[in-house]
Amino acid sequence: MTQNTADRAESARKILFRSEESTLVRAPLDPATGKDMTACTHALFPGMALARSEPQLIVLLYDSLRFQYPDTAMFLYIAREGADPLLNRKWSERLLTRWRGLGKPGLFIATPEDRKFLRGAVPEIPLISLYRELLSRGISGGCNRELYRLSEPEGSPFGEDVAELAESMGAILCGGDHATEGAPELSSEELAKVPFLTSSIVLRNSLLRRGFEAVHILELVYGMGKSNAHLAHTHEGEHDHHKPPAVPAKGAGPEESSAREDLFSPEAQRRNLQELHDTLLSLFWNEA
Numbered sequence: 073m074t075q076n077t078a079d080r081a082e083s084a085r086k087i088l089f090r091s092e093e094s095t096l097v098r099a100p101l102d103p104a105t106g107k108d109m110t111a112c113t114h115a116l117f118p119g120m121a122l123a124r125s126e127p128q129l130i131v132l133l134y135d136s137l138r139f140q141y142p143d144t145a146m147f148l149y150i151a152r153e154g155a156d157p158l159l160n161r162k163w164s165e166r167l168l169t170r171w172r173g174l175g176k177p178g179l180f181i182a183t184p185e186d187r188k189f190l191r192g193a194v195p196e197i198p199l200i201s202l203y204r205e206l207l208s209r210g211i212s213g214g215c216n217r218e219l220y221r222l223s224e225p226e227g228s229p230f231g232e233d234v235a236e237l238a239e240s241m242g243a244i245l246c247g248g249d250h251a252t253e254g255a256p257e258l259s260s261e262e263l264a265k266v267p268f269l270t271s272s273i274v275l276r277n278s279l280l281r282r283g284f285e286a287v288h289i290l291e292l293v294y295g296m297g298k299s300n301a302h303l304a305h306t307h308e309g310e311h312d313h314h315k316p317p318a319v320p321a322k323g324a325g326p327e328e329s330s331a332r333e334d335l336f337s338p339e340a341q342r343r344n345l346q347e348l349h350d351t352l353l354s355l356f357w358n359e360a
Contacts, residue, residue, distance in 0.1 A: 094123075094345040096148040096352055097170045100138060108357075111175025114200070115145035119186035121273045122290075123148060124341035127348035131355065132294045133202075137180060138356070140209070145174045146352060150345060164193045171197055180205060182290065184228035185274050203233035203271065203289065211240060211293065218243055220269035220287070222250045223279075230271040234289045238269055241292055245269070277335050 099109040116137055118130045130148075137144045149167060171177070171194070178198040181187045190197055220238060222245050224231045235250040245252045247263050258266070267285035269292070270276050279286035335341075353359040 094148070094150045094342075094349045096146055096349050097174070098357070099145045099174055100143060101357060103142075109143055109145075112143045112145040112177040113175070114141045114143065115147040115171075115174055115177040115179050117147040117149070117179040117181055117186060117190070119181075119183050119189075119273075120150060120345075121185065121277075122182055122288075123150075123348055124344050125273055125277060125335055126288065126290070127344045127351070128296060129288075129290045129294055130348060131351055132296075133182070133290065134352065134356070137205075144180075145177055146356070147171070147174070147179060148349065148352070168194055168196065182271070183274070184225050184230055184272055187229065188227070201230060201233060203230055203237050206293065207233060207237055207240070211237065219246050219256075219266045221245065221247045221263065221266045223268045223270050223275065223286075225270075225272050225275055228271065234269070234271045237289060238292060243269070243292065281336060 099112050101107065102109045114137065116130075116134050118133070123130060134144070134146060147170075149170065171179075176197075178200045179190065180202045181190070181199050182202045187199055190199060220243050222231065222235055222238070224234065231250065235245060238245060239252055243252075244255050246255050246258055246266055265285075267287055268276070268279050269287050269289060270279075271289050273288055276286045276288045
């Protein structure tokens with residue numbers, strides 16, 4: 073083996089190791105025994121894209137789900153970089169094995185891409201709409217009086233739920249089939265300044281990369297994220313709910329632009345994965 077070949081092999085091994093090291097498929101601790109539960113009825117499948125971009129949202133989401141369903145497992149499954157699991161039955165079988173080891177739980181799905189992937193790779197696994205679950209809890213937050221325009225990937229099943237959830241948070245949707253009743257009529261120029269709202273982290277990142285304002289619905293629910301510095305809850309003072317919301321100024325400020333840099337950096341995304349893995353272990357399994 074030549075030195076160049078050996079270097080490439082070592083580099084590939086490190087990438088694989090780093091990816092596998094970030095995987096965390098584990099049942100929660102049983103408070104009665106201090107050991108992992110033997111079977112779970114639910115599990116959170118956050119997906120790679122969300123984990124790489126918004127690890128803090130996953131921590132908050134998992135904590136919320138655990139409060140509602142204490143036996144919710146974490147299913148942070150990281151595929152080898154560059155691999156296509158849909159073409160690799162061995163990878164799918166490994167995923168199924170881990171799912172069975174948790175007691176065959178239903179998976180909470182947060183993005184349409186993950187739902188499409190799981191339906192194609194492992195159709196045996198039952199999937200649960202995270203947004204339908206959040207709606208069932210009556211989540212609301214009427215202090216948010218921002219304008220958004222809903223944008224979902226073709227074939228996404230989450231559009232109706234995302235629209236309902238956004239409106240329950242006080243948001244007003246403009247344009248398209250999901251416009252809020254009584255939403256202000258905007259010119260095409262004004263509508264172009266309204267941020268997109270989506271359940272797809274892939275679409276959100278793509279829009280941000282192209283210079284548009286875009287927010288993931290979980291950023292709205294949990295009040296944080298790398299693209300939501302403009303949201304109403306970050307502003308000082310109270311909203312006048314009798315006035316229509318204003319069309320936002322177009323363009324990200326310096327703080328927003330800086331926060332978004334991590335969305336497009338492979339190294340930062342790998343770091344996010346590892347930090348998420350370590351944070352989950354520390355917070356939920358008491359392992360440093």
